[in-house]
Amino acid sequence: MTNTVDDSEQTHFKGVVHSQILTNPGAMIAKHPCPHDIERFISKTRREISDIIHGKDDRLLVVIGPCSIHNITEAIEYAKKLSIVAKKHVSTLLIVMRVYFEKPRTTVGWKGLVYDPHLDGTSNISDGLQLSRQLLLTINSFHLPCACEFLQPMIVPYVSDLVSWAAIGARTTESQIHRELVSGLNIPIGFKNGSNGCVQTAVDACVTSGMAHASLSIDHWGNIVSCYTSGNEDVHVVLRGGSVTGPNYSSKHVMETQKRLKANNVTSKIMIDCSHGNSLKDGERQKHVIEDICQQIANGDQSIMGVMIESNLVCGRQTFLEGKKHLLKYGQSITDSCLGWDVSTAQLQLLAESVADRRHRNYQSKIVSTESVSNTNVNHHQ
Numbered sequence: 294m295t296n297t298v299d300d301s302e303q304t305h306f307k308g309v310v311h312s313q314i315l316t317n318p319g320a321m322i323a324k325h326p327c328p329h330d331i332e333r334f335i336s337k338t339r340r341e342i343s344d345i346i347h348g349k350d351d352r353l354l355v356v357i358g359p360c361s362i363h364n365i366t367e368a369i370e371y372a373k374k375l376s377i378v379a380k381k382h383v384s385t386l387l388i389v390m391r392v393y394f395e396k397p398r399t400t401v402g403w404k405g406l407v408y409d410p411h412l413d414g415t416s417n418i419s420d421g422l423q424l425s426r427q428l429l430l431t432i433n434s435f436h437l438p439c440a441c442e443f444l445q446p447m448i449v450p451y452v453s454d455l456v457s458w459a460a461i462g463a464r465t466t467e468s469q470i471h472r473e474l475v476s477g478l479n480i481p482i483g484f485k486n487g488s489n490g491c492v493q494t495a496v497d498a499c500v501t502s503g504m505a506h507a508s509l510s511i512d513h514w515g516n517i518v519s520c521y522t523s524g525n526e527d528v529h530v531v532l533r534g535g536s537v538t539g540p541n542y543s544s545k546h547v548m549e550t551q552k553r554l555k556a557n558n559v560t561s562k563i564m565i566d567c568s569h570g571n572s573l574k575d576g577e578r579q580k581h582v583i584e585d586i587c588q589q590i591a592n593g594d595q596s597i598m599g600v601m602i603e604s605n606l607v608c609g610r611q612t613f614l615e616g617k618k619h620l621l622k623y624g625q626s627i628t629d630s631c632l633g634w635d636v637s638t639a640q641l642q643l644l645a646e647s648v649a650d651r652r653h654r655n656y657q658s659k660i661v662s663t664e665s666v667s668n669t670n671v672n673h674h675q
């Protein structure tokens with residue numbers, strides 16, 4: 294017996310109470326296009342990040358900003374301030390703003406601007422996508438690069454042209470679909486270790502997404518397409534600590550990770566997330582993590598290429614109650630706890646100084662080794 298269309302919909306989508314056709318990515322991009330100068334800026338930033346990942350640029354990549362964006366005005370104020378600090382540190386730090394619209398939840402909770410942009414439970418995803426794209430355009434126009442987490446693969450084509458670095462989160466690093474997605478992107482991508490702390494999951498993700506894949510995708514016009522990807526060379530691990538293993542930012546953890554990467558022929562360096570499992574979700578504890586990382590870098594560590602910091606205009610976090618947007622404090626996170634603005638700038642200064650120390654150390658050791666080679670040559674000729 295063949296099902297009628299209605300019968301088959303009943304069987305397949307029984308749980309769907311309502312759905313709405315969205316503007317496809319191509320139409321959204323046509324409405325909010327990326328100007329040529331921003332396109333060039335993003336391509337240049339991606340190349341610079343790639344150089345940092347592969348050790349050709351000795352600066353530190355710093356992905357810093359709110360845990361999540363819930364208020365456009367606050368995000369723009371933060372971005373304006375950060376763009377000034379980013380210029381100040383450009384010789385030592387490549388600063389990219391966390392502009393996170395999608396939140397992966399352990400169970401349930403507010404899922405981010407894309408899903409509920411008006412914070413009232415109306416879940417206007419159409420507005421959420423448009424607002425997210427517009428905000429990325431605005432922040433890039435300050436010549437401040439943007440970072441996102443790619444969680445729902447169908448959202449990626451709406452925003453990916455405006456993203457200079459992206460993360461695959463701890464809850465999705467093991468997902469084959471996300472690894473295939475990354476294989477086809479020409480964006481540097483960090484894979485977080487698993488939420489339990491398993492680093493091998495992220496190393497495996499780097500191996501997998503570095504390779505070619507045949508998979509399914511949607512194109513810019515909303516068609517479902519077979520998709521053949523070539524592999525992404527700019528992938529790396531992000532150490533974020535974990536629920537079972539605890540924090541993993543120490544030099545011992547960095548060395549262990551380096552060994553794992555080598556054993557799996559992954560040549561990229563490592564980023565450390567100062568928040569999440571490494572701060573035990575206490576925003577202020579990020580300072581201790583940063584202090585430890587600064588020590589490692591100043592002592593000459595060659596493996597750490599980046600850090601992630603959760604930071605906002607105001608420190609801490611606040612509880613958001615659906616429909617009670619008017620009660621929210623300006624500039625404070627409604628997801629994870631963040632460092633406040635002044636502390637954040639002080640931490641960036643410390644990171645910049647540690648990179649300068651590492652550079653100086655490398656320079657000195659180069660001189661010493663050049664001198665010892667020339668002394669050997671002189672002795673040899675005598």
Ligand SMILES: O=C[C@H](O)[C@H](O)COP(=O)(O)O
Nearest residue numbers: 396397398399400402628629
């Ligand atoms: O970065 C934000 C959170 O750590 C992540 O979304 C999980 O949050 P939850 O455990 O509160 O759901």
Ligand SMILES: C=C(OP(=O)(O)O)C(=O)O
Nearest residue numbers: 397462463464485533569
């Ligand atoms: C959710 C995040 O991190 P993780 O995937 O490490 O929990 C995040 O960076 O916002």
